[in-house]
Amino acid sequence: MIYRFKGVLKYFFIVTLFTLWNDAFAQYERPQKIKRLTQTQLLIKETSDAKFLLENLASFQHIEEVKLDGDADIALSCKALSLIDAIQELELIKFAGILSDEDIQNIEWIPNLYIYIPENREEAFLLNPAWQYIRNTVIEFEEIPVDFEFFKGWKSIKYLCILGDFTSDQAELATQAINKYIPKIEEVGLSLLDIKNMPAALISLNNLKSIEIYNSIDIAQGHVWEELGEIIRPLFKGSDTIFLDPKQRSTFFTKPKFIPLHYFAFEPEITVSQEKFIEALFPTKSYSNEYLWYVTPDEQKSDFLVYRGSNLTEHRFTQSFNTSVLSKYAINDAVYTGKGDSNCIFFTPNLGALIVPENSLEYSTGYPYSGKYTLHVATANKLEDLFAEGASLQFDSSGITYALNPEFWVHISINEAGTRNQLRIKPGNFLEFSYITEKKNKGGFYAWNKNSKKWENYYDYDYLFDDDKIRAIDFYKIAHNEKLHVKQIPYESYSLDQRFELAGFQYLLNPGEQKVKIKKENGYWINKNTNKEDKGIQWVRGRPMFKLRLLPRGKQTPKFQDFKIVPLDRGLMPEWKELEDVVLSFETNLNKKEILKIISKKRWLDFRLIESQGFYSLALKTQNGFFEIQLSHPLERFKTTADRGEKANRKIRRAINDYFDERNMKALAISISEKQKTSLIERSQYASLFNRMHSNKEVVKSFKIRSLGEFAVGSLNPCKIDLRAEVILSDYGKVPLKLKRVWIYFIDGSSVELKVAPRIAFDYNVRDIAAILAQTNVSSAIQKENMESNHGMYYYLSGRDLLNQGIAPNKIMYLTLKPLPQNIKNNIELKDFMSWGSNKRQKKKRKTRNK
Numbered sequence: 001m002i003y004r005f006k007g008v009l010k011y012f013f014i015v016t017l018f019t020l021w022n023d024a025f026a027q028y029e030r031p032q033k034i035k036r037l038t039q040t041q042l043l044i045k046e047t048s049d050a051k052f053l054l055e056n057l058a059s060f061q062h063i064e065e066v067k068l069d070g071d072a073d074i075a076l077s078c079k080a081l082s083l084i085d086a087i088q089e090l091e092l093i094k095f096a097g098i099l100s101d102e103d104i105q106n107i108e109w110i111p112n113l114y115i116y117i118p119e120n121r122e123e124a125f126l127l128n129p130a131w132q133y134i135r136n137t138v139i140e141f142e143e144i145p146v147d148f149e150f151f152k153g154w155k156s157i158k159y160l161c162i163l164g165d166f167t168s169d170q171a172e173l174a175t176q177a178i179n180k181y182i183p184k185i186e187e188v189g190l191s192l193l194d195i196k197n198m199p200a201a202l203i204s205l206n207n208l209k210s211i212e213i214y215n216s217i218d219i220a221q222g223h224v225w226e227e228l229g230e231i232i233r234p235l236f237k238g239s240d241t242i243f244l245d246p247k248q249r250s251t252f253f254t255k256p257k258f259i260p261l262h263y264f265a266f267e268p269e270i271t272v273s274q275e276k277f278i279e280a281l282f283p284t285k286s287y288s289n290e291y292l293w294y295v296t297p298d299e300q301k302s303d304f305l306v307y308r309g310s311n312l313t314e315h316r317f318t319q320s321f322n323t324s325v326l327s328k329y330a331i332n333d334a335v336y337t338g339k340g341d342s343n344c345i346f347f348t349p350n351l352g353a354l355i356v357p358e359n360s361l362e363y364s365t366g367y368p369y370s371g372k373y374t375l376h377v378a379t380a381n382k383l384e385d386l387f388a389e390g391a392s393l394q395f396d397s398s399g400i401t402y403a404l405n406p407e408f409w410v411h412i413s414i415n416e417a418g419t420r421n422q423l424r425i426k427p428g429n430f431l432e433f434s435y436i437t438e439k440k441n442k443g444g445f446y447a448w449n450k451n452s453k454k455w456e457n458y459y460d461y462d463y464l465f466d467d468d469k470i471r472a473i474d475f476y477k478i479a480h481n482e483k484l485h486v487k488q489i490p491y492e493s494y495s496l497d498q499r500f501e502l503a504g505f506q507y508l509l510n511p512g513e514q515k516v517k518i519k520k521e522n523g524y525w526i527n528k529n530t531n532k533e534d535k536g537i538q539w540v541r542g543r544p545m546f547k548l549r550l551l552p553r554g555k556q557t558p559k560f561q562d563f564k565i566v567p568l569d570r571g572l573m574p575e576w577k578e579l580e581d582v583v584l585s586f587e588t589n590l591n592k593k594e595i596l597k598i599i600s601k602k603r604w605l606d607f608r609l610i611e612s613q614g615f616y617s618l619a620l621k622t623q624n625g626f627f628e629i630q631l632s633h634p635l636e637r638f639k640t641t642a643d644r645g646e647k648a649n650r651k652i653r654r655a656i657n658d659y660f661d662e663r664n665m666k667a668l669a670i671s672i673s674e675k676q677k678t679s680l681i682e683r684s685q686y687a688s689l690f691n692r693m694h695s696n697k698e699v700v701k702s703f704k705i706r707s708l709g710e711f712a713v714g715s716l717n718p719c720k721i722d723l724r725a726e727v728i729l730s731d732y733g734k735v736p737l738k739l740k741r742v743w744i745y746f747i748d749g750s751s752v753e754l755k756v757a758p759r760i761a762f763d764y765n766v767r768d769i770a771a772i773l774a775q776t777n778v779s780s781a782i783q784k785e786n787m788e789s790n791h792g793m794y795y796y797l798s799g800r801d802l803l804n805q806g807i808a809p810n811k812i813m814y815l816t817l818k819p820l821p822q823n824i825k826n827n828i829e830l831k832d833f834m835s836w837g838s839n840k841r842q843k844k845k846r847k848t849r850n851k
Helices: 047-055 074-081 101-107 122-126 129-133 149-153 168-181 200-204 216-220 272-281 383-389 458-463 475-480 496-502 574-579 592-599 642-690 781-785 799-805 827-833 839-850
Strands: 041-044 065-073 089-096 112-117 136-141 159-166 187-192 210-215 229-243 252-265 305-307 334-339 344-348 352-356 361-363 372-380 394-397 400-416 423-425 431-438 444-449 454-457 486-488 515-521 524-527 537-540 546-550 560-567 584-587 606-612 615-622 625-630 698-705 709-718 725-730 738-746 751-754 760-762 769-777 794-798 812-816
Touching (some): 041 047, 074 089, 074 101, 112 122, 149 168, 187 216, 210 216, 334 344, 334 486, 352 372, 352 475, 444 458, 454 458, 496 642, 560 574, 574 642
Parallel strands (some): 041 065, 089 112, 112 136, 136 159
Antiparallel strands (some): 352 431, 372 400, 394 400, 444 454, 515 524, 725 760, 738 769
């Protein structure tokens, strides 16, 4: 993503910014006042500034950002700036003279060019033939032009961001002009009052690879680029044809193509109405985060920056035997960190606890494991959560089909810390899961068999294991002796490494949080989950934390590029101070300008150092993935001067050790704060599960497991056969749906997943059915035209509508399903919408409806 302007928009009133982080943004200084290498922002106000610059060029080769805002001669200024290689951004706000072809050619190489256009000056500024050389630019209009014909000669431009007080009609007119004159443009940015002002003409830009929308109200209020958060939302843009053999083009497959919509705002959020507008403009298909990523041609040629994958915020770390029905409502894994040689108790959000005894784990090879591990647990004890999860709860026995009505469902996986190497339970060992349920529930234990893809009862599950080496484990003693176990709940389980690796958020934000009020405690900024009234500083998702500063190339080491990590706020992450004076380096064949084109396009959110190949690599986090730079070893970089290499090596290693010490102190401070925040929850849940401090209507039950995977406790209900018929699930107009998966939900809360076929065997009592849900692929023209919600991916039929349509025995019938709406906010609304609840409640609802 291309770095944007930092100036306040001129067509709005100027606002004086007050920031609690007074060192967050450096000040622009005139050339005569710049004395240090840390002063990287240059202001040119008068022609004398440009002359001073030309006369002292050697002293300004570290300048990264330049602003022209005064009566300086534009020709002389551009000539001076063309001789400074480190410039990443140039803002042309006010200057003397008119931009000439030569001026534009002098600055066209700068990665990020921002120009302010006064009222009625479009032709004087934008009709130069030299604009054909510009590839990236941000243009701000004091007054929105009547037409945009000046785009006609802009042949090379790939990224264009136009800013101003745009109405929806003006934005549409500007985009139509882009479509007409610059059809091969790849990235477009607009400032709009609302996402719903986004122009429809964007759809016609076939080469478009990215859209950026800036909230113009936030910019008008003086919020600079670094203060804005970011949301990335994929937009479906058709399909790409992939040929397996370029010579034999008859063998191919199609892959859905998505582009990212980047929305920048002080408090970024996409509302339900905005989401519906986006879906109407760009018909949606299901997507995963891999489609958010687009590798630019410059990055494809990069030899120093390696893309390591997309964030896993939207994904579960381990896959269930079924993927979730509706990812929007899917149950998130709770993540914990344990140690193999300790007894650990992990409390789950849904009133459960898992005990993992010491020395009970091993590698898949059978070798004992005693180190740190990552535990992932997904639990559900509510109908709405089970519904969203889509776990098929069909149980077959002796030719009879049952629906498993679960009291508690749990999925457990354990991995070696920092890897995806799955661990398993040692033969003869057990883990114990305890949970709270109502006394009236009398469900049995069931386990999912991955091989047979069926649920098994406790006896069949236990029969699979060898009982020759049973280990006696006193779970009661472990649970009740505070000295024998380590307790953990998910709220305190996210280490800094886990936050970096497994989720797309900065350490200040928990999963699902878009913004948070943070407070300083013990010298560190902490997510305290404070009340709105509490004092603190707000942090938003997608806000950048630092940038990379390139240093001049050494004549003796031309293949090595030196750089520094520069925080945008030095107080927020104190470990940065240990690296302030450290020069890092990477080997590359690219020149400095080519490197700038790549790194200046990123909003860097987080970083960490990793020991790699005898030295270190730098992992860099963005909103839609993370990258890695292999750092050059000083002994390799300074081969010709061994003493200098040894000295640099000692300095870097000492600074990095101090960095890790500071980082560990921060992690400890966060952990202590989290424990304070959650101690009441922990004590309450511990007492409820192990000290029997629960209500008279509840009881604590437990079951032991000898393997990892999915388990459920519940009762079996035979699927009553009312009639036998075959049905074809269809859209409006009796157009058959191309089915992916189909579920039937019963009014008692149980569910079954049907085998997908053009005709579905229907032999259930229709009066027991609460709803039918079908997952489809968009296929027919009618489906595509009626993409009211989720665009054909999910269709439903309520039990009431099923009764109204009627099913005749021994016949083939069409059942018409409706698209599932997207304005459902949570799982409870989803359950109510589907009329999926208790038998008693269901009957009451039907009585009311019949009246």
